[in-house]
Amino acid sequence: MLAAGALTAGVLLTGCGGESDDAVDPGEIAPITEAVDDAIQMESQLRGVISRLMIDCLTDAGFDVHAPDLTGDPDAWMAEEGFEPLVGSDPPGSRDIPTVAEAEERGVYVGLTLDPDREPDDDDGAWGYDPNDPFFAMPLEYQEEYQLARYGEEYLEAIAPGGDPGGELPVEGGCSGEVNVAVTEATGLENGKIEWPEVMGHSDAHLAEFESETLLSARNAWSSCVEDRGHPYFEFSRGSVDLWNYGQMFYKDSSYYSDSSESYPFDPPTGAPWEFDEAYPKEIAFAVDVAECADDSGLRETMTTEWNRTMSQAAMAHQEAIFAWHDSLEEALEAVQSLLTE
Structure with missing residues (x-):
């Protein structure tokens, strides 16, 4: 069964240089999208079977x-790593520019981090650690013996604080070593790992394709609109626009902002910096201007249209590699599943 969309905003991006207005037929892209979604789901299943072993x-x-x-849920990694649909993911730079609702709530996300009355973040569960998990409720001696059985003494000593592996880490021992050997022998792949196609990575090539004349024109209209409202003319660099550092300049108590005029390509707002109570409303107003200009100039819609075009053309150009990756995962999953019945 095919999964719902599951691909990062930075995938399927290379090898499509040059600008084109040719639209990709949705009927042609659908089988490729399904292959990607299915492959991602099979990768989750593969992880789940290895965990079961x-x-x-x-x-x-x-x-x-x-x-x-x-x-844990073998599908959880997709949500944790921000996977999105093949076509329909967030365009580069889109998260730099808030919607009007987001701007009214958080500005450009500077003041929320500097608010002296902000409640500390709850870090429970961060980095995969949940103190309420049954495993971490077990005695420390149990946990240590468990890790020893899982990885082996040599590997644990090498990764321990102050450990000196002397270059490369030793091969994992214990159950991890046994499972890795079994999976490698069953699949013919080291630890059953299958590299994603090179096209599924962030590169300069996809940015060149994405940054069409249509997009550049919309960016210029947006920057001019923001400038007309009393702010700098912001330039994009590698698909992103730096609003956050400009927002830092509003705050007298910001530890991030450098007074060096060479640090940023824009001057601080007139009268800045201010105390938090005065700076935060100004940041909100700035963010609202940014958001409204993105709507009025058509930038937000253009970014989405041009990004979908880029992603679709990349998928069409590299479909052979995508289908080969899908088939390799299918074979590996079948081989590893057979180990459960032995």
Whole structure:
């Protein structure tokens, strides 16, 4: 069964240099989109099967409470890494420019981080650590013995604080080593890992294709609109526009802002910096101007249209590599699943 959209904003991007107004037929792109979505889902399933093999090995070793990275949802990595549809992902630079609603709520996200009354973030669960998980509720001795059975003594010593692996890390031992060997032998691939096609990476080539005359014209209209409202004429660099550092200049208590005139290509607002209570409303007003200009100039809509065109053309140009990647994952998944029945 095919998964719903699952691809990052930076995928399928290279090898499409040059500008083109040719639209891609949705009927032609659909099989490629389905292949990508299916491949991503199979990669999740592959991770899940390998985790299951690891759990079985550790259970045989006498452990019945397992680490959350093995018991968790194998699809969770897609949400954590911000995967988006093949066609329809956020264009480069779009997240730099808030919507009007976002601007009214958070500005350009500077003041929220500097607010002296802001509640501290709840970091529980950060970096995969959840103190409420049953594994971390187990005695420390259990956790240490578990990790020893999972990775082996040599590997654990090498990654321990102050450890000196002497260059490359040793091969994982314990259950991890056993599973890796079994998966490698079953698939013919080291640890069952299949590299994504090169086209599924961020590069200068996709930016060149994305930055069409239509997009550049819309950017100019947006920058001029923002300038007409009393702010700098902002330039884009590698698909992004730096509004955050300009927002830093509003605040007297910002530790990020440098007074060096060579640090940024724009001057601070007249009268800046201000204390937080005065600076934050000004940041909000600036962000609203930015957002309204993105709508009035048509930039927001143009970014989406041009990005979808770029993604569609890239997918068409590299469909052979995409289908080959899909088929390799399918074969690897079938091979690894067979290990569960042995």
